[in-house]
Amino acid sequence: MIKTDVTQARKFLAGDEFTAAFEKASTAFEKIKNRSGKGAEWLGWRDMLADPNDAILEEIDSLANKIRGKADVFIVCGIGGSHLGARAVVEALGSFFGCEGPEIIYAGHQMSGKYLKELVSYLEQSKADGEPKSVYLNVISKSGTTLETALAFRVLRKWMNNRFPDDISDRIICTTSKEGGALNELIVEHGYKKFIIPDDVGGRFSVLTPVGLLPIAVSGVDVKTLFYEAVSTYEKLEDDPQEVLEYAATKYALYQRGKSLDVLTTFDPQLKALTGWLQQLLGESEGKEEKGMFPATASFSTDLHSIGQFIQQGTRNMMETFITVRSARKSITIEELPGNHDGLNYLSGQSFHEINTQAFYGTLKAHINGDVPCVVVSIDKLNAQHIGAFIYFFELMTAIYCYCLEVNPFNQPGVEDYKEEMYQLLGKR
Template sequence: MLRYDYAPALAFLEPHDWEAIHPRLEAAQKMLLEHTGPGHEMLGWRELLRKPDDALLEMLDATAAEIREQADVFLCLGIGGSYLGARAVIEALTPSFRHLAPTPEILFAGHHLSGSYLKALLNYLEGKSVYLNVVSKSGTTLETMLAFRVLRPWMEARFPDASRRILVTTDPAHGRLLEMARTYGYPRFAIPPNVGGRFSVLTAVGLLPIAVAGVDIRSLFYGAVETCERLSNPLDNPALNYAALRYLLYERGYALELLAVFEPRLSGIGAWWQQLFGESEGKQGKGLYPDTVQYSTDLHSLGQYVQEGRRHLIETFLMVEREPDPLLVPDTGDDLDGLAYLSGRSFQEINRIAYEGTRKAHAEGGVPVSTIWLEHLSPNALGACLYFFMHAVAISGYLLGVNPFDQPGVEAYKREMYRLLGHA
C-alpha cells in the first residue's frame, strides 16, 4: 500500500552511518510503542487506532448523511490541525471542481484574521442552506472564535433550527466552546484530551467534514489502522527508514526538507505535513525546516534554486503509483505544436517521466532525494499515508531529543498578541 524508496539518498551518507543509527532508532521505536518517551501522555492518536471505535464512525456517517441531504454548504471553522487534515483529504479524494459532486460544498474559515474574507463569505452564503462546524479544543482560539462570533448570529438570523445546524467539536470536559454548546444545545463531538491538534485528523475533527464530503471514512480510518499495525514491527519499516534518513542528513548539516508532489490534489497533504513536522520538530534550535512544492508548476519558479542553489536541502517526493482511467494525449492530425510524438500517451505517464527526470537531475545537482509511493489515490491509501507521517515524526522527534507532541513556541506569539490586544 505504501513503500519508501530512499536508495538515491544513501550516496550522501557514509557506509557506516546507516548501521550506526539503528540502536537509537530501535530505542525511539520502543519509547513510542511502550509510552515511555517525552509527551507519551499525548499518544491517543495511536490508541484510537489500536482500539477502533466503530460506533463513533457510524455516528459520524449518520450525521454526515443528514447534512448531505439538507446542506448546500458545510462550513468548517478551525485553524492548524483543526482544518488542515480535513482539507487535505477532501482535496485529495473529491472532484477538483466541487460543483460536480453530489455533496455540499465544503468551505473553510477561522484560519486567519481577514475581515474582508469573512464579509465576502457572508455574501456568498446568502440564500444557501448552511451547516457550520466549529472546531477548537480550548474554545479560545482567536482566529476560529472570532469567525464564530460573526457567523453564529448570522446563522441564528437565517435558520430557525440554527442550534441543530451548528455543530461543535471540542474538548469533552472543559473550555468555553463546550460551555457554549451546552448553553445553546449544539450537537457536539469530542476531541480526545490525549490527541494534539496536528494529530487529530482521524478523530471527529477531520472525520466529520471528510464524511460530509462523501469520502468513505471507514476505509480511511482502517487504512491507518492497518499501517499502525505494520509500523509496530521494526523490520522493513518505511517510517523508521524515513525518520533515520532525515536525521542522518540533518546531522550532516542539511537544514530544510522539501515535500514535492506531482499531483495537485496532494498539495493539501503537503500543507498538513508541514504543520505536523514544523510543530513537532522545531524546538531547542533543532529540526529540519519543512516546506512543500507542487511540481511541475514549481519547477518553473523554485526549480532553479533546488537545482543550483545552496546545498542545504533534501527532497522527498510523494507519488501515486496508479491512476484509474488516465487521460490520453489526442492525435490532432497535425504537428503544428511539435507534440505529435506524445499522441496516445497518458498524462500519468508523462507526469511520471517528469518526476523521474526531476529526481535524477536534482540528485545529480547535489540534493539527497527519496520517494514515498502510494499504491493509488484512495481513502485506504490516504489513511496509510497519514499514519505513516505521524509515526515517522514521533520517531524523528525522539531522535532529535525533543518532545514531538508539544508546541511551546506557539504560545509565545499568542502571549504577545493578546498583550497588544489588551487582553488581561
C-alpha cells in the same frame, strides 16, 4: 500501499552514519511503544487505533449522511490541526471542480475581514433555482478561544442565528474538549451537537478523530475505510517497522550531515493540501530547541518554473521528499494533430499521467545529480484506504524522527510566544 524508497538519499551517507541513525530510530520506536519518551501522555493517536471506537465512527457516518442530504454548504471553522488534516483528505480524494454533496468551505484559519465578509455574502446568495442555501457549520477548537477560529465563529454564528432561527441547534456542530472551554458553555446553552477531541491527542495528530473525520465524511469519503486502513497500518508497523525506521533514520542522518531544509514535493496538484498537512505535522513537531529541518512545500511541475532553479543549483542545505501516486483516477490521452504545429505529436497515445510520471523521474534524476538527497514516498492510488495508511505512516515517522532529535514531538511552546505578544498588543488582560 505506501512504499518508501530511501536508496537515493542513502547514497549521500556513509554506512556507519546510517547504521548509527537506524539504531537511534529503533530506540525511539521502543520509547513510543513503551511510553517512556517525552510527551508520552499525548499518544492517544496510537491508542485509538489499538482499540477502535466503532460507536463514534457510526455516529459520525450517520450525521454526515444526514448533512449531505440537507446541506448545500458545510463550513469547517478551525485552524492548524483543526483544519489542515481534513482539508488534505477532502482535496486529495475530491474533485477539482464541483462536487457531489455539500460544498466544503473553510473559515477561522486566518483573520481576513474581507474573506469573512465575502463568505457571508456568498452564503446569502440564492441557488440557481432561487432557493436559499442550506448551511451547516462545524466549529473545531479544544479551548473555544483560539483567536482566528473564535472570531470567525462569532461572525458566522450570528449570521446563522438570523438565517436559521428555527433549527440552529441542528446546524451547528461543535468539536471540542470533553469538559471546560468556551464552546462547552455554548453547547449547554444552545443545545448544539457535540463531538469530543480526545484529551491525549494533539491537533496535528487529530485527523483520525472527529476533528477530521466529520468534515471528511460530509465530503463523501468513506471514513470507516480510511480509519480502519490506518488501524491495519498501525498493526503492520508494530510487527515490522523496518520501512518507517529506515525513513526516519535517513532523515535524521541527513540532518546530522547538516541538511536544514526538507522540501515536500508532489507532481499531483490534488496533493498540495496533503503536503501542507505534512508541513504542519513536521514543523510543529521537530522545530524546537534550535533543532530540526524546515519543512518547505512545492507543487510540481508548476514550481519547477519558480523555485526549481534554486533546488537544482542553490545552497546545498536541503533534502527532498517526493510524494507520488502510481496510478491515476482520471486522465486525458494526447491525440495526434495534423501539421504538428507545436511539435508534440511524439507524445501521441500517451496520457497526461504518463507524461507527468516521466517529468517526475526526470526531476528526481536531475535533483540527485544536483546533490539533493531524495526520498520517494509512493501511494498506489488515491482512495480512502491508501490515504488512511499514509496518515498513520507519517504520524509514526514524525514521532520516531523527533525522538531521534531528542525533542518532544507533541508540544508547541513556541506557538504560545507569538500569542502572548499579540494578546498584549491587543490589550487582553
